[in-house]
Amino acid sequence: xxxxxxxxxxxxxxxxxxxxxxxxxTLNHNVMYWYQQKxxxxxxxxxxxxxxxxNNEADTPDNFQSRRPNTSFCFLDIRSPGLGDTxxxxxxxxxxxxxxxxxxxxxxxxxxxT
Amino acid sequence: xxxxxxxxxxxxxxxxIVQINCTYQTSGFNxxxxxQQHAGEAPTFLSYNVLDGLEEKGRFSSFLSRxxxxxxxxxxxxxxxxxxxxxxAVRDSNYQLIWGAGTKLIIKP
Numbered sequence: 001x002x003x004x005x006x007x008x009x010x011x012x013x014x015x016x017x018x019x020x021x022x023x024x025x026t027l028n029h030n031v032m033y034w035y036q037q038k039x040x041x042x043x044x045x046x047x048x049x050x051x052x053x054x055n056n057e058a059d060t061p062d063n064f065q066s067r068r069p070n071t072s073f074c075f076l077d078i079r080s081p082g083l084g085d086t087x088x089x090x091x092x093x094x095x096x097x098x099x100x101x102x103x104x105x106x107x108x109x110x111x112x113x114t
Numbered sequence: 115x116x117x118x119x120x121x122x123x124x125x126x127x128x129x130x131i132v133q134i135n136c137t138y139q140t141s142g143f144n145x146x147x148x149x150q151q152h153a154g155e156a157p158t159f160l161s162y163n164v165l166d167g168l169e170e171k172g173r174f175s176s177f178l179s180r181x182x183x184x185x186x187x188x189x190x191x192x193x194x195x196x197x198x199x200x201x202x203a204v205r206d207s208n209y210q211l212i213w214g215a216g217t218k219l220i221i222k223p
Binding site for chain 2: 040041042043044045088090097098099100102103104105106107108110
């Protein structure tokens, strides 16, 4: 089945220790998104790629970086995690990003910063 | 600013009907989505409305009124597995998705 895969599902890291979260997709979608979601809150878009074009949200901290080496893979790097970065990180894809296109989500990575 | 409002939590009884409302103020409108999110899991797509009216899909229906900036999700014949959060999201004029915080639906036997 075509899908969005995220690894790891759970990650614990220490304050200030860099961490990388990965996402891969077999849907061959052009657009990939990274969201941060804290408990009982709306998903917050961090950045998205339209193909290789990177789009950073204005309020995404510099601490968060992303790479998309090819169509299938996308990475989220948190250079110096703080306690406030404890959250679920969701990767999503959409075919073109156009109006009717729904987003397909991976299962998420639950990150805990201690 | 852009804003999506949904009730924080609702409770309903198994077998009953529940309506979850969503109001929005966004810069432009290019469609409204409803997603279901079970606790600790990723959101899954339920419905998309871009024109006024009701879209029916099995036990779930979604309604849109663009003039009122209003939508609702109607769930019929509730089952225990419907216990989840339901998120409303609007695509704005820049094709960005603006998300609500979700409505936690609790189903009681």
